[in-house]
Amino acid sequence: MGIISNSLVKVSYSFLPIRIRSGDPTLKAAILTYHSQNIAGNDTTNNDHKALAADLHELHGAGYRFVSLPSLVGSLFDGGPIEKNPQTGQPVVCLTFDDGCDYDVRTLEFAGFGMQAGFLSILEDFVQQHGKQAQPGLQATSFVIASPQARQIIDRGSLFGQGHLSDDWWRAAAHHPLLDIGNHGWDHNHPDLVAGQYPRGGFTTIETIEHCRQQVVQAGAFINDKTGQWPQVFAYPFGESSHYIRAEFFPEYGREHHCLAALGTRPGLASARSNRWNLPRFVCGRDWSSPTELLATLGF
Numbered sequence: 001m002g003i004i005s006n007s008l009v010k011v012s013y014s015f016l017p018i019r020i021r022s023g024d025p026t027l028k029a030a031i032l033t034y035h036s037q038n039i040a041g042n043d044t045t046n047n048d049h050k051a052l053a054a055d056l057h058e059l060h061g062a063g064y065r066f067v068s069l070p071s072l073v074g075s076l077f078d079g080g081p082i083e084k085n086p087q088t089g090q091p092v093v094c095l096t097f098d099d100g101c102d103y104d105v106r107t108l109e110f111a112g113f114g115m116q117a118g119f120l121s122i123l124e125d126f127v128q129q130h131g132k133q134a135q136p137g138l139q140a141t142s143f144v145i146a147s148p149q150a151r152q153i154i155d156r157g158s159l160f161g162q163g164h165l166s167d168d169w170w171r172a173a174a175h176h177p178l179l180d181i182g183n184h185g186w187d188h189n190h191p192d193l194v195a196g197q198y199p200r201g202g203f204t205t206i207e208t209i210e211h212c213r214q215q216v217v218q219a220g221a222f223i224n225d226k227t228g229q230w231p232q233v234f235a236y237p238f239g240e241s242s243h244y245i246r247a248e249f250f251p252e253y254g255r256e257h258h259c260l261a262a263l264g265t266r267p268g269l270a271s272a273r274s275n276r277w278n279l280p281r282f283v284c285g286r287d288w289s290s291p292t293e294l295l296a297t298l299g300f
C-alpha cells in the first residue's frame, strides 16, 4: 500500500511543473486579421485600412483591451500575465497583419484608390489621440514571407510589381513598440511560383519534415537574420495546414522552429482549450465588414 501511495505521489509531482505552467482557463481572445493589400474602395467594407481605423476606435470605445500576440499565447498556454477586463467577460483582442506588404508600415498610393495610410500610422494615430496608457498592450504582429525571390514574383503576379513586398522595414518593425514580425512561411507556397521540388498552390501539402523545415525553420532563420529576432509565431499561408505540421512538426520540433504557436483562419475565439498549433482567427472582409458587425461577431 505504502509503495503504491509513494509512487502516486511521485507521479503527481512529476506533473507539477506542467500544472504550474498551464494557462488561464477564463481567458478568451479574438485574434483579428487584416491584409494591407485588400483595397477595392475607400470604405470599411472594401478597404482594410479604413476597417482597421474604424475597428480600433469602436473596440476601444466598447471597452475591449488590446494585447500583443506573444503575450496572449504566453498567457493562454504558459501561465504568463495579461491585462484583461474581468468585469465584462469580453475577450481580449489581438491584431495581426498577413503577407507583410509595405502598406503595413508605409503610406503609399494604391492604384485607383489614392494614398492609403499605412497600418502603422493608423496605430500611431490611435495612440496619439487616446494616449499611450489607453491601450498599453496595443501591438500588431505583421506576418512576412521570407524568400526575396518569392516576394518579387508575388509582387509582380498579385500586386503591381512596384516592389511593395520589401524587407527593408522589418528590423525597425520588430523593434517598434506597436509592431512585431511573425513568420508567414518561406514562400507562401504561392500558386504564382514555378513548380519546384514540392507541390505548389496551398499549405495542406506541407507534409514532410523537409518541407516543414523549409517553410518554417529556413524562413525563421532568414527573418532572424534581417530583424535580429527569431519570429515567435507562425501564421499558416491561406490559413491552411496539414495534419503533419499541426500534430507532429510543431509539437515535436520546438528546438528547431522556436515558435510559441501557429495560427489558422478558422473563425472563433482562442482559449486555453484551443490547439496552440492551429489557433482560430477572424478575417476582415470575410468575417465582418463594419465595426458594428465586428462587435456582433465578438458577441458583445
Ligand SMILES: [Zn+2]
Binding pocket: 098, 099, 184, 188, 237, 238
Ligand atoms: Zn498570406
